[in-house]
Amino acid sequence: MARRDRYHFKEAGGFVVDATIKRGGEDAAFEIVPDPEVCVIFLKQHVGAPVQPLVGAGDTVVEGQKIGDSDEAMSVPVHAPVGGKVLRIVDAYHPVAGVPAPAVFIERSEDAALPVRLPAFEPGALDDTDRSELLAGVREAGIVGLGGAAFPAHVKLGMRDKVTRLVINAKESDPNVACDVRLKREKPADIVAGIQAMARLLGPNEIVFATRAEPGAFPELEARLARAGVTVAHIRPSYSVGSDKLLVKELFGLEVPCGSYPPDVGVVVHNVFTAYAVARALFAGEPLVSRGLTLISRQTGPLNLWVKVGTPLRHVLMHAGLDPTVYDRLAIASMLMGQSVPNPDVPTLKATAGICAFGPDEPSPYAKQLPCIRCGYCNLVCPVGIYPVLIMEAEKRGDVRRMKKLHAEDCIDCGLCSYVCPSAIKLTGHLRRAIRAVRQ
Numbered sequence: 001m002a003r004r005d006r007y008h009f010k011e012a013g014g015f016v017v018d019a020t021i022k023r024g025g026e027d028a029a030f031e032i033v034p035d036p037e038v039c040v041i042f043l044k045q046h047v048g049a050p051v052q053p054l055v056g057a058g059d060t061v062v063e064g065q066k067i068g069d070s071d072e073a074m075s076v077p078v079h080a081p082v083g084g085k086v087l088r089i090v091d092a093y094h095p096v097a098g099v100p101a102p103a104v105f106i107e108r109s110e111d112a113a114l115p116v117r118l119p120a121f122e123p124g125a126l127d128d129t130d131r132s133e134l135l136a137g138v139r140e141a142g143i144v145g146l147g148g149a150a151f152p153a154h155v156k157l158g159m160r161d162k163v164t165r166l167v168i169n170a171k172e173s174d175p176n177v178a179c180d181v182r183l184k185r186e187k188p189a190d191i192v193a194g195i196q197a198m199a200r201l202l203g204p205n206e207i208v209f210a211t212r213a214e215p216g217a218f219p220e221l222e223a224r225l226a227r228a229g230v231t232v233a234h235i236r237p238s239y240s241v242g243s244d245k246l247l248v249k250e251l252f253g254l255e256v257p258c259g260s261y262p263p264d265v266g267v268v269v270h271n272v273f274t275a276y277a278v279a280r281a282l283f284a285g286e287p288l289v290s291r292g293l294t295l296i297s298r299q300t301g302p303l304n305l306w307v308k309v310g311t312p313l314r315h316v317l318m319h320a321g322l323d324p325t326v327y328d329r330l331a332i333a334s335m336l337m338g339q340s341v342p343n344p345d346v347p348t349l350k351a352t353a354g355i356c357a358f359g360p361d362e363p364s365p366y367a368k369q370l371p372c373i374r375c376g377y378c379n380l381v382c383p384v385g386i387y388p389v390l391i392m393e394a395e396k397r398g399d400v401r402r403m404k405k406l407h408a409e410d411c412i413d414c415g416l417c418s419y420v421c422p423s424a425i426k427l428t429g430h431l432r433r434a435i436r437a438v439r440q
Ligand code: SF4
Pocket: 378, 381, 382, 383, 384, 385, 386, 387, 388, 410, 411, 412, 413, 414, 415, 416, 417, 418, 427, 428, 431
């Protein structure tokens, strides 16, 4: 019988996502991972236009220095996560794009100058601070959606005219990510300060903090949220409701139409980590050069680690006592929608919230794919009600019209169809290609 507790998420069709692997992760305090010898910083870590490098090989940089930027509105700068020397700017394997992309390699120096900081604002004087200056501060800090979407935060925070609601997604839904939960325990003041800054920018009528935790699980955070006039919504434990579109439906009953986004129905959704990063940027002058993430392996269990952006996975594994030659099957982001990476030299990105490391006795569930048996499970489980198996067949045929008709673009890339498939077919790969084909 399907279990229903905080580690078993019931999904459409009665399927259950088992998140027991992260049990105890919320009690694991963040450990700071020492800076690696070499950081690898991609020039594109966000949705939108890539940035151009502002440094060249041989240049000396300090931590927090802007090393890439663009004039495009839909773009955010990248910063040096460590002080040292730029070794080279060359293509490296990009873990989200899945292809080589330009990256700045920085060798850390022991005697680098002190980190540079951005101009900071006074938290108590938010109402008197010019909104355009705050928005520029968020952009200059290079903040993107840290739940995984990597959408430039300043773009969403600039939608004041169309938005009436601000939702903070505390997103405890990923089966392998516990860092959001841990952040709520360790950084309640920063989280609430970030929400207040977001509210100043958007001017919403309503602010909702959506959490799957029981009332009273985070007493300090809950008290601060109440004082700030933020409503806490305790929603059912679910994996798919972690998606922005489905969260908006769950909270307000609002359907986000195909091809649209939550702001189109008046709602901006930000991840709890993004709120934290906004506070650190605006009130402490810290550009986004590090973040918390969860590393999960059978050997270590769930570990919450604070890691510089651009740290090679090899360095993170070794810090955790894992041998990268043994734990050589790696995936970043959520266990269900994450991407496997070809080697441990691939670095973390701004939006990397989770790393899964698998040993040799844990082969990929998709290693032996069998033919489709037309069971329909993938259709049953799909939280947005599209037909993954039919879209897969259309994608194999290259039939873009059919893919459009089947609303391939509505896919939220949750990975549930692959997860339940008894033939171990990786439907998500077909769905991602279908979305690309439809949008071209
Ligand atoms: S990955 Fe897309 S098609 Fe598959 S279940 Fe999720 S939303 Fe549906």
